[in-house]
Amino acid sequence: MEKSGLPVKAYNQALDELVRRVERSLVVVYNGRIWAGAGVIWRGDGLIVTNHHVVGRGPVRITLPDSRQLPAQVIARRPELDLALLEIKGEDLPPAEIADGRAIQVGQVVFAFGHPWGQRNVVTAGIVSGLGVARSRHGADVPVIRSDVRLAPGNSGGPLVNASGGVIGINTMIVGGDLGIAIPSHIVDDMVTRVRGPRLLVVGVLV
Amino acid sequence: MNTGNNPLQALSEAMSAAAARAGAWTVLVDARRRMPASGIALAADQVLTAEHVLEKNSAITVMLADGTRLQAEVAGRDPGSDLAVLRLDKPLATPAVPAAGEAQIGALVLALGRPHAEGIQASLGVVSARGGPLRTGRGGLLESYLRTDAIPYPGFSGGPLVNAAGEVVGLNTSGLARGASLVIPSSLAWRLAEALFKHGQVRRGFLGVRTQPVALPAVQQSILGREQAAGLLVVGLESGGPAEQSGLLVGDILVALDAQAVTDADELLTQLAGERVGETLILEVLRGGEPQELQVTIGARP
Numbered sequence: 001m002e003k004s005g006l007p008v009k010a011y012n013q014a015l016d017e018l019v020r021r022v023e024r025s026l027v028v029v030y031n032g033r034i035w036a037g038a039g040v041i042w043r044g045d046g047l048i049v050t051n052h053h054v055v056g057r058g059p060v061r062i063t064l065p066d067s068r069q070l071p072a073q074v075i076a077r078r079p080e081l082d083l084a085l086l087e088i089k090g091e092d093l094p095p096a097e098i099a100d101g102r103a104i105q106v107g108q109v110v111f112a113f114g115h116p117w118g119q120r121n122v123v124t125a126g127i128v129s130g131l132g133v134a135r136s137r138h139g140a141d142v143p144v145i146r147s148d149v150r151l152a153p154g155n156s157g158g159p160l161v162n163a164s165g166g167v168i169g170i171n172t173m174i175v176g177g178d179l180g181i182a183i184p185s186h187i188v189d190d191m192v193t194r195v196r197g198p199r200l201l202v203v204g205v206l207v
Numbered sequence: 208m209n210t211g212n213n214p215l216q217a218l219s220e221a222m223s224a225a226a227a228r229a230g231a232w233t234v235l236v237d238a239r240r241r242m243p244a245s246g247i248a249l250a251a252d253q254v255l256t257a258e259h260v261l262e263k264n265s266a267i268t269v270m271l272a273d274g275t276r277l278q279a280e281v282a283g284r285d286p287g288s289d290l291a292v293l294r295l296d297k298p299l300a301t302p303a304v305p306a307a308g309e310a311q312i313g314a315l316v317l318a319l320g321r322p323h324a325e326g327i328q329a330s331l332g333v334v335s336a337r338g339g340p341l342r343t344g345r346g347g348l349l350e351s352y353l354r355t356d357a358i359p360y361p362g363f364s365g366g367p368l369v370n371a372a373g374e375v376v377g378l379n380t381s382g383l384a385r386g387a388s389l390v391i392p393s394s395l396a397w398r399l400a401e402a403l404f405k406h407g408q409v410r411r412g413f414l415g416v417r418t419q420p421v422a423l424p425a426v427q428q429s430i431l432g433r434e435q436a437a438g439l440l441v442v443g444l445e446s447g448g449p450a451e452q453s454g455l456l457v458g459d460i461l462v463a464l465d466a467q468a469v470t471d472a473d474e475l476l477t478q479l480a481g482e483r484v485g486e487t488l489i490l491e492v493l494r495g496g497e498p499q500e501l502q503v504t505i506g507a508r509p
Contacts, residue, residue, distance in 0.1 A: 011215060011218070014215040014216075018215065106326065106328070108219045109215065109222060127222060127223075127226075128223075130325065131326060163218070163219035164215070
């Protein structure tokens with residue numbers, strides 16, 4: 001490998017580091033049905049983002065990466081975006097790094113995290129295939145990220161991340177054969193901000 | 208963000224740069240109902256696309272990367288290779304850059320398409336296989352082709368497969384192998400496109416001969432003075448065709464054309480696939496166990 005002059009080792013290290021970092025904020029969402037969905041710890045205060053269709057009417061439970069199981073409260077739903085916000089009470093909840101869902105380019109490398117067919121913490125890789133607008137079942141036009149990343153039931157509500165591990169979207173469903181759809185992170189963040197208020201910026205010099 | 212020491216991010220940026228570069232010459236071709244397809248700009252006023260996506264001959268619209276819509280007409284089309292060249296009414300397209308050399312198995316590639324006005328679409332894969340020649344029906348023969356595991360989305364036919372530098376490795380089409388996705392290598396596609404633009408069609412050489420491969424015993428190989436395990440037994444001649452006019456007879460065994468051995472029908476087709484119409488070539492045959500040479504003037508496939 002070293003002979004080829006390619007940074008294969010560094011590439012694998014970067015991949016490994018990315019996976020570890022994203023998985024710290026990846027949760028399993030149970031709603032009493034067979035297939036669990038995925039979710040992302042969006043803020044350290046216990047706010048979790050997942051899909052509307054992952055959350056049923058019954059009680060919702062969360063499994064954290066460290067195997068802690070906690071009950072979750074549904075605090076907001078946007079069916080037209082297929083998004084739901086959950087709240088859990090607990091300590092030590094590392095939020096995901098949120099990247100700007102507007103600064104996305106076709107062709108850039110992306111990774112999807114989730115629990116396809118119930119298998120925990122599966123990572124699939126691909127690229128951004130296209131950017132566009134999808135008409136939701138509720139008749140609203142929603143900006144979406146299309147990707148060729150392989151998704152299956154159980155990926156719903158999980159993050160689509162860029163090459164530095166920043167969340168650029170929430171995977172929602174599979175349409176048109178092999179195309180995966182994600183709701184861009186800035187749309188998600190708008191919803192979170194409306195419910196929770198703006199994220200507090202930490203500024204100033206630490207002395 | 209520091210991208211200098213993160214190879215993942217460097218790869219990501221290289222791939223999106225390749226998509227952006229090649230997106231500039233990947234155009235939308237609207238020439239059928241329901242589903243537009245894609246095309247590759249060859250020159251400022253020429254677009255290469257897949258022949259099977261042209262369901263109409265007039266009122267074809269081409270949309271460039273910047274959203275400009277142009278009228279286009281068919282300059283040439285060839286169902287045998289599923290390629291067509293369109294002439295644009297204004298020379299505004301950005302010409303594509305073909306990749307030099309043969310595509311290597313395992314090379315990272317992007318399949319690109321512009322099936323709607325929303326923008327470019329891409330999928331990632333590798334060059335999975337090289338193959339050929341492939342008989343495509345209607346006398347067509349593709350000398351070589353590529354396969355990729357990049358997903359061909361609806362409307363990708365006619366669009367490019369590009370390498371990590373954004374250069375065109377080939378043209379994607381689902382029209383040649385019963386809907387399966389195939390890639391026509393750019394060297395072949397560019398060559399056929401030139402003929403299409405010049406003549407309106409690809410003129411394929413024609414002999415007017417039906418053959419059956421037969422094994423050549425060692426004795427006959429030594430008579431011929433070549434190590435050739437098989438030849439083509441002539442089992443039929445088109446009346447008035449070039450082969451009949453050359454004096455070829457049913458029962459002759461064809462062993463070479465233009466000093467190139469022919470051991471099966473595909474090799475003969477490959478020899479006739481180039482620009483050979485009108486050329487007079489030497490046909491080597493075995494007749495009654497004796498070698499003979501005949502002169503044949505290659506005709507055009509009707």
